[in-house]
Amino acid sequence: MASRTPSPTADRAERTAAPDRGAAGERPRRRLSVDERREQLIAVALELFSRRPPEEVSIDDIAAAAGASRPLVYHYFPGKQALYEASLRRAGRELSARFEEPMEGPLSERLYRVMGRYLDFVQSHGPGFAALLRGGSVAASAGTSAVIDEVRRAAHDQILAHLAIPAPSPGLRLTVRAWIANAEITSLEWLAERSVPLEELQLHLVQEFVASLTLTAAREPALAAELASFFADERPDGPTGRLVQDLAALFAVPGILDAVTALAAGPQTVGPVDEASAQATEGTAGAPAE
C-alpha cells in the first residue's frame, strides 16, 4: 500500500521535483513530459488490462511494462483501481469514436461498417474487460459503471442520429437499447466460445437490428413511413437485402408458407369459439384487466 496521497497538482509538482530520477536501476531513456508519462502509463495499463482480468495485473507489472518505477506509478495514480478506471475511460473513448460513421449510404451498410470496428475492438480489448461487462468483476465501481453507461449512451445516440427520426418514441428507444445489449452479450459470448466466424456475427447483428426496427414499426404505425424510406434506400446485396432474400427463401418452404399464411389470415371463426380461444391465449398469467 502506498502512503503517498495523490493530488491533482502532482503533475505540476513533478516538473521540478522529478521523483522518478531517484528510482534505482531504471534504464536511462528520453525523459517524458508529465503529460506524456501519464498517457504512457494509461496506454501500458490499457494494454495489460485488455488481456487479463484486473486481479491478475499488478502495479509492478504496469511499472515494469512502462519502464518506470513503482513509486513513479504511484506518483501519478493513487493505486491500481485508479489506473484501471483511467484505462477503461481511455478504452471507452476509443470505442465511442468507432461508432462515428458518415451519414451516407444505406443504413444497414453504415451499421455493418460500425460493427466491423466494434468487433475489432472487442477482439483486442474484450478479453480483459469481459468480467466487467458481465458484472461481478472485482474492479467494478461507480466509476466503471459510469464509463460503460457512457459508451452505451454514445451507441444509442449514434443510432438514433442515423435513423434521423425527429422524435423517437419510447418504444423505439427501448428497441435500440435492447439491441445494444444484444450486441454486447453476443460479442462477449463470441469471445468465450468463438463458435461462429466474426464476419458472420457482424452480419447477423446488423440483420437483427433491421428485424428489431421492423418489429417496432409493426407495433407503431407512426414508424411505417420511416421504415418505407429505410427499405427504399437499402441494396439487394447489403445486409438488409440478404436478410430479405433469406427470409423469402425460408417462407417459400411449403410447410412454413402454409402455416404463416393461415396465421396471417387471422382468427377465422367468430363468436363463442373465438372468445374461448382468446381466453386460452391469456393463459394462467393473464394480462391485468383494464
Next chain:
Amino acid sequence: MASRTPSPTADRAERTAAPDRGAAGERPRRRLSVDERREQLIAVALELFSRRPPEEVSIDDIAAAAGASRPLVYHYFPGKQALYEASLRRAGRELSARFEEPMEGPLSERLYRVMGRYLDFVQSHGPGFAALLRGGSVAASAGTSAVIDEVRRAAHDQILAHLAIPAPSPGLRLTVRAWIANAEITSLEWLAERSVPLEELQLHLVQEFVASLTLTAAREPALAAELASFFADERPDGPTGRLVQDLAALFAVPGILDAVTALAAGPQTVGPVDEASAQATEGTAGAPAE
C-alpha cells in the same frame, strides 16, 4: 463490526445456548426453530433488498423488521453481504421456478405465460436488484455473479427444452442467450421508465423471441423443419399469430411492399457492376479474407 466468528455449527449450538434470549428489550414472541429463524431472516432481508439498493439496507434494518436483535442476526450471518447473497439465492430459486411451464400448447403461448410470471417478479423484486443486474453494484461479488448466471442458465435450459430441438446449434444457443439478455435489459429499462404498459412488454418480448428464432432459421437451413412445426402449432390469436398479422399489415403498405419486393428479387445486374456494388457493401471495415 461484529467480532463473532460465524460457523456452520452455529445453528446447532443455538438449540442449547439460545444467544438471542439475552437481547434486552426484545418483544416476547413464539420461539422460532433454528431453521425457521434462518428462513425468516432471509425472507425479511429479501423483502428489504428487493425494494432498496444494498447500501441503503443495514443489519439494524433487517433485525428490526425481523423483530430480532442485531447479535442474533450476526449469529446466523457473518454480515450484510452474506445476508444479501442468501436473499439473492432465494430470489434466484424463486425466479427459476417461475420458468417452469407444462410442455403443452403453442410455444409462444407458453413463453407468454412464463413472461407474465417473470415480469411480475421483476415488478416485485427488481427495484432492489436492478443495480446488481446492471453491474456496478457495491454488493456485486463472485457469489452474486454465480446466482445470476444460474438463473440465466435455467432460462436458457427451459427454452431449449420447450423448443425440443435434439442438438441445438451454437447459433441457436446464442440466439436464446441474446434474447434472455434482451428480456433482462428491457425489463430493467421498463422498471426505470415504465414507458409502456407491462402487458405490452410481455407480448413484445415473446414476439421478439419468435422473430429471433425465425432469423436463426433463415441462417441455418437445418432449422427450417423445426420452424415449420413451430408455426404449424401456433394460433392466429396467440402472440405469433398477432405478430404475423401486424407484419403482414406493415408489408402491405405500398412503399414498404415495393421496396421489400425489390430487395427480395436479389441483385438483378450481373458482372462488373455487381462486383463493384459488392465491394461497396463490404465498406471500410471489410471482412477478413479467408
